Amino acid sequence: MKAQDQPLLQGELRLAGRLDGRFFDLLAALALTGSLQKAARAAGYSYKGAWLVLDAAGALTHAPLVETATGGRGGGGTRLTAEGAALLAGWRGLQSRLAGFLGEQEAWLNEQPGLAALLKRMSMKTTARNQFHGRIAGVNPGPATTTVRVALDGGQAITASLTTLAAQELQVQTGKEALALVKSSEVVLVTDFGGYRLSARNQLAGTVSRVQRGAVSSLVGLTLPGGAVITASVTNDAVDALGLAVGQPATAVFKAYAVMLAVRS
Structure with missing residues (x-):
């Protein structure tokens, strides 16, 4: 098992403290399909729930974000108003800027080795309640089983027993950073x-x-x-x-x- 690299920073964008990614998924699906029923399903809303959130957003912007048409030559359906389309475009622009900002800050974090290492340890998710950080202080390989001694940050040491094949796949070496997980x-x-x-x-x-x-x-x-x-x-x-x-x-x-x-x- 190898620790998987994950982004050190993540950020959630909200407009006016209420309009989140799910809401804008609804707007994007509506612009694509022209059907509120289909858009609601795609964004995980009920039909009624989609109308309620659109009404609430319209109250915030003081302008309707969608308009409906019934029948006629162009057919019926629901589409974004000019205000709704502008809001969606603004959201997409902000998302792009946020991704750029987070990328810049992550690059800075990676230049701080101590802090980056700490955050990377925090990013690992596992059900094991006990997770101890340290460095490999000794490796004793055998034909079938390898024992690995991990020196913990607090001064103690933990010994792990794993198959030699697993040790080879992990490329265990003295001095490498490691986590010892114990249920x-x-x-x-x-x-x-x-x-x-x-x-x-x-x-x-x-x-x-x-x-x-x-x-x-x-x-x-x-x-x-x-x-x-x-x-x-x-x-x-x-x-x-x-x-x-x-x-x-x-x-x-x-x-x-x-x-x-x-x-x-």
């Missing part, structure tokens, strides 16, 4: 090892900073040294049995194969 359901919390040692490769000690109780399970946040937070999904019975409470020391434990790795291309 909250894969994290086990330990408050007392009782003299035992666990085989799980990842064991991160911290302090309970949040217990969000649900109907069946709770989300427990563990703050690590340096400020990073790892979240575990724990049954309410387990929360009660361990007496988990804010301020209590605990260790988040998860196996290396539970870590999904994303590497900056």
Whole structure:
């Protein structure tokens, strides 16, 4: 899995705080089809909803944006008035100018490596609740499995186990920027090892900073040294049995194969 590059900046244009892209999709479809029914369907409005939004826009502009014709030599239908056509043309011009502005600002951001890297990490969307940024500090390849050690920004390290083929596709190399993703359901919390040692490769000690109780399970946040937070999904019975409470020391434990790795291309 490779992290996909996405635009760092996005902007939504609205006129008068109310006329958005969907409204102008309606105007554009109306100019193309000459049918309000077809235009409403294309823009995702009901027929009545399209009339209502056009009436509201006409009230803002103090001029009708559409006009209707019934029968006659040219046929019936609905078309844009001169004001409606001018408004649509203005919108298209503003959209072009906005795209140019955002492109210029993104070029500037890319010249700020620290800020650009931060925003790129934020642009990745995943259901994994735990996402830790760091750099690859070690790679141990094997015939079938490769282990990768990621040094986190807070000073801790996470070990991921993945197939050697996946490691080759990701082109894992020491020094590369990476994200370690761990589902909250894969994290086990330990408050007392009782003299035992666990085989799980990842064991991160911290302090309970949040217990969000649900109907069946709770989300427990563990703050690590340096400020990073790892979240575990724990049954309410387990929360009660361990007496988990804010301020209590605990260790988040998860196996290396539970870590999904994303590497900056």
